[in-house]
Amino acid sequence: MIGAGFSLTLASAQGGDEIAFACLFRDVQPALLRYLQVITPEAEDVAGETWLQVVKGLPRFRGGEEAFRAWLFTIARHRAVDAGRSRSRRSDVPLAATETLEQPTTPDAAELALEAISTRSVVALIKSLPRDHAEIIMLRVVAGLEAADVARIVGKTPGAVRVTAHRALRRLADLAERAGVTH
Amino acid sequence: MPGFPFPGRPGGEHDELLLDMIIARRALPPDAPEPMHDLARMLAALAGPAEPGELAGEAAVRAAFSRAASPAGISPAVRRLGRRRGTRRSRRPARYRARLATVLIVAAAGLGSVLAAYTDVLPGPVQQLAHVTVAAPAPPSPGRHSARASAHRTRSATPRPGSSPASGPAPSTGLAQPPGQGGSPKPSYKPLPTGSPGRRPTGVACGLVPQRWPNPPPKASAYPSLPSWFEGEKCTGIPSGPRAAPTLDPYVPLPGSGPRGGRA
Numbered sequence: 001m002i003g004a005g006f007s008l009t010l011a012s013a014q015g016g017d018e019i020a021f022a023c024l025f026r027d028v029q030p031a032l033l034r035y036l037q038v039i040t041p042e043a044e045d046v047a048g049e050t051w052l053q054v055v056k057g058l059p060r061f062r063g064g065e066e067a068f069r070a071w072l073f074t075i076a077r078h079r080a081v082d083a084g085r086s087r088s089r090r091s092d093v094p095l096a097a098t099e100t101l102e103q104p105t106t107p108d109a110a111e112l113a114l115e116a117i118s119t120r121s122v123v124a125l126i127k128s129l130p131r132d133h134a135e136i137i138m139l140r141v142v143a144g145l146e147a148a149d150v151a152r153i154v155g156k157t158p159g160a161v162r163v164t165a166h167r168a169l170r171r172l173a174d175l176a177e178r179a180g181v182t183h
Numbered sequence: 184m185p186g187f188p189f190p191g192r193p194g195g196e197h198d199e200l201l202l203d204m205i206i207a208r209r210a211l212p213p214d215a216p217e218p219m220h221d222l223a224r225m226l227a228a229l230a231g232p233a234e235p236g237e238l239a240g241e242a243a244v245r246a247a248f249s250r251a252a253s254p255a256g257i258s259p260a261v262r263r264l265g266r267r268r269g270t271r272r273s274r275r276p277a278r279y280r281a282r283l284a285t286v287l288i289v290a291a292a293g294l295g296s297v298l299a300a301y302t303d304v305l306p307g308p309v310q311q312l313a314h315v316t317v318a319a320p321a322p323p324s325p326g327r328h329s330a331r332a333s334a335h336r337t338r339s340a341t342p343r344p345g346s347s348p349a350s351g352p353a354p355s356t357g358l359a360q361p362p363g364q365g366g367s368p369k370p371s372y373k374p375l376p377t378g379s380p381g382r383r384p385t386g387v388a389c390g391l392v393p394q395r396w397p398n399p400p401p402k403a404s405a406y407p408s409l410p411s412w413f414e415g416e417k418c419t420g421i422p423s424g425p426r427a428a429p430t431l432d433p434y435v436p437l438p439g440s441g442p443r444g445g446r447a
Contacts, residue, residue, distance in 0.1 A: 016252035018245055025244055030233040044240065051244040055251045122229045140206050141226045166202045173222040 001144060002027050006065040014059050021058075025051065028069065032076055035138040037123050039131070040080040042087070049083075050076040070149040073139060077153055125175055133168030140165050 002009055002023070012020035032050065036043035053075050061071060126134045132154065139150045140161070147158040147165075154161070201215050205223045208230065299305050300313030303320045310322035 013248075018249055018252070021248045022241065022245055025241055026233065026238060029241070030237050031230065033237050034229065048240050048243065051240070052247055055244070055248045119229055119231060119234055122225050125225075126229070137226075141208075142230050144208075144230070165206060166199055169202050169205065169222060170198075172225075173218050176221060176225055177218060 002065060006068070010061070010068065014061070021055075024068075028072055031138075031142045031144070032072065034119065034123050034142055035073065035135075036076060036080060038127050038134045038138050039077070040083055042080075042083050046076065046079045046083050049079045053079070066146065066149065069143055070145055070153070073143050073145065074153050125179065126172060128175060129168055129171055133164060133171065136161055136164050137168045137172065 009020045009023050013024055029047070029051075033043055033047050036046050036050075040046055050072065054072055057071075061068065063071070126137055128134075129137070135154060136150060139145050139153060140147070145153070147161045150156075151158045151161045156164070198216070198219065201211060201219050204211055205219070205226060208227070211219055211223055296305075296313070297317060297319075300310060300317060300319035303310060303322075305313060305322075307322040310319065313319035314321045
């Protein structure tokens, strides 16, 4: 998070300052990419499309850092959904079957145990959760969005988001303990 | 909703506060269960700084930003089209607006000058020029102005229906009032003859009939407000000299139409 200097950075980026825009990019891109790695197999491409849309809409954006992140992750989710639809059309696979393929598989616990606590291993562990659990964890914890923003993005109530986040964290802790990732 | 019991704990209600702290990335209390600390460390690593390769797309995104931020991001054809459209839409109307404004200003000035000339408020030489060019009233003689002002006062005190400021002879009618005679009779007018010897021309505003002065006229300084050849009290509207062709503009009261008519 940029913090107090976000408004100035955003204003500079909106005025065409490439350095300021790079500052925004470096601040958000890791969380964005990790979130997309959880919800789509085409994370890099979707991240690129997301930033292109951000570039187009940046001059018209108004709001603080929270709003900026919520806006950006909303765009990313829409692009991920679009990518899933186009992928399903290309492969001529029924949508139900495609969604089944998109469901992440539980990683091999022995394999995970061999890795240290790294971002990649944690992302892989979170991908083993149900889709809505994984997405809410990523939006709440990684993206740092409030429950209300997450609720708007995923189409749930803030209360449901909170309950789902707690449930997902408990399952994640259970998975990590069984996989030995947290040792 | 109690939710799942946390691993290693008997129930799930007590860990919700700790889970909220993990989500908010706050430090857990030291006496929190070890699985909670493990989960917090794991998520902290997930929210950590960028790893190698995660910022690989920065160059492409910055290039896209530069294209969007600079005018070069627009194709040259679109820029040329925009310039042409801008020329058509902005410069021409500006030129036309300037011309129109000039024409309107000149028209307003001309109209105002003509109006000023017909209301006889211009300076003497200018009024004379207007008299020659646009048939405006002749410039007043030196003493006429103050006399006409007094006539205006008299008329405003007793308004008469039917008389208009443009009728011309009204001021002279006021001049012709004998001293001490109250009220202003409504005169009739007839063309004023000109060309008689001993007479001086009168303008449109003057409707009194000048009379031949039998002797050399008195000095103008005796009556600074009236022309020296005027005898307003004896104005009858009928020339006493030989008749001549009437001029276009002057009108005089007809005899018998007013209180002075019978005094010819």
